[in-house]
Amino acid sequence: MINQKKIKGKKTFLVFRKHIVFWLILIAFISLQVFIAIQVSTKGAGLAVLENNKNELLAEQQKLKGELIGANSITVLAEKAQEFGYKKIDKTFYIKIDENFAALKK
């Protein structure tokens, strides 16, 4: 009788341990799931921030490129040169190798 009780008690304990293990594993999985979900959602927000940064940089790059293109324009340069008083060449002089083209006044 005593032995039977002991065996029964032992069985109950084993079942109880099994339940505990099951719940522990379940809780661990749920926690992991929640943790991963939080991590992933944070990464999504991070990705959105990175994409926004990228777009801002692209806009900045486009703006700088626009300025560079404007600065590269010969038409604009010619207008500015005219404002500063520069003139187009009217006449080109060709000189011989042995010919003096500049000399200091004595």
Add this chain to the structure above:
Amino acid sequence: MLNRLRLVIVFFILAYITLTVRLFYWQVVKGKTLSIQARGQYEAGETINAQRGDIFDTKGGWLAASGEAYIVYASIPDLELPKKKIAEDLALFFVEDSSNKGELLAEIDRIYSLINREGAIWVPLKQKVDPSVKEKIEELSLAGIGFDLQEKRVYPESSSSAHLLGFVGKDESGNDTGYFGLEGYWDLALSGKPGFLNREQDAQGLPILLGLTNEVTAIEGASLITNIDKGIQLNIEDRLKEGIEKYGAKGGVVIVLQPKTGKLMALSAYPSYDPSSYWKYSNEFFINPAISLSFEPGSVFKVLVMASALDAEVLKPDTECDICAGAVRIDKYTIETWNQVYHPDATMTEVIVNSDNVGMVYVSQKLGADKLYDYLSAFGIGEKSGIDLQGESSPKLREKGTWSVVDLATAGFGQGIAVTPIQLTRAVAAIANHGKLVAPKVVGKIKVNEWEEDIKTEEVRRVISEKAASQITQMMVEAARNGEAKWTHLQGFKVAGKTGTAQIPIAGHYDAEKTIASFIGFAPYDDPEFVMLVTLQEPQTSQWASETAAPLWYSIARDLFVRFGIQPEK
């Protein structure tokens, strides 16, 4: 008790049936619609635009580029001010001339009707707005008005090179498409291929990384590095405008080509347009007369006919013309010289120098119609030059075997035959290139990121022998030095050239007053750096090319000599 139980059972059965019917309705009948709605809530899709490639000159300076612009939009739920007030505020920035009240009121109505549309949430109000305008609108701090970056085509040299570049407009679907010139010809390469991004997002619009994501990356448009020299291009534009004003011409064309390679260094045609505001111009402005319009070339054509006869060895430079003592009668027509001055027994060189029509009748008769046809075809007359610009056309050469004696005689001095300016330039470039014909090319290189590929210049065929090329070149040198345009010749420079004054055919006869004046030449004649054609449409100060097109040619050549470091002989 049993009745109650039955009642409960009936209730459950009814509830089950109702639920099933309802589920059937949602899942099957409304399934697709709801599924789409749901996807719209948790899925976000967007097109990734492919940036259009830039167009550069030969030294890497921009000719056309993708610049910064904005789309102005209204987020209707976020609007705080009255809609009418917003329309009035914005219209001031969207019209070109805010003092034009009619235009302003029309714009206010347009904006108001857009933001007042029933059920609208996000409404685009204006496309391609400049950054400066965006900044001014931002200063107003209008709640609900936002900006999205978009691409705008920028032409830093404004209307310069318009006929070369073409423009970017919209197709039927509202997509950016290139029209005319390089933008049209190279549209596919320049456009690239847009991509798309489709992914799941949470309630806040943030991407869910574990969700489904479909992404196709955009392929950036290729950039074109052209053979155009911006310095020369802008110079010929200025000179052509000056020339047109000075000689009272209706229009004109200047083409500068490298004869050895066929590289097109500059091309200008007037009237022109501004590609960044192409919509302000009518369609005829977009036609590039250098490649799309044909004209009867007149005396400049004589060099091709003479070159053919020299190559066929039917005559030599010192062969004397035995019909040049007076006007010559062909069928029912009498052919005279341009000034009714005749040169008995003139040599072939003198025929070219004097631009003698009767002498050229002699040459073409010596050559014969079939041979002349073959040579002209070999020179590329009657076929497209193959230039990489959209809109090239080619007038047909009269079919072989159908030439009458009159056709043969008049073709000798460039009448009754039509060419485009690019065809003529290409043909004379073959003479400058020691008899070898090349295909004119605007683009020298295509580039995408780090990858680039050269566009090889192609030698199409040998048209005439080196000897014949040298002989006709010498005749052109004599023509430049001692011909009608000798007064404008730059002494000491090695120029080979020929003038041409062509009458304009109108309704079956030639207009007595209107002419097309041309000058074509190359320099230095023994090792040419450039071949250049200048044509002026209906010059008013003088109808003769020697007094209009020739001085304009030399005024441009003077700058080109400096550009290429060409020194005078003496």
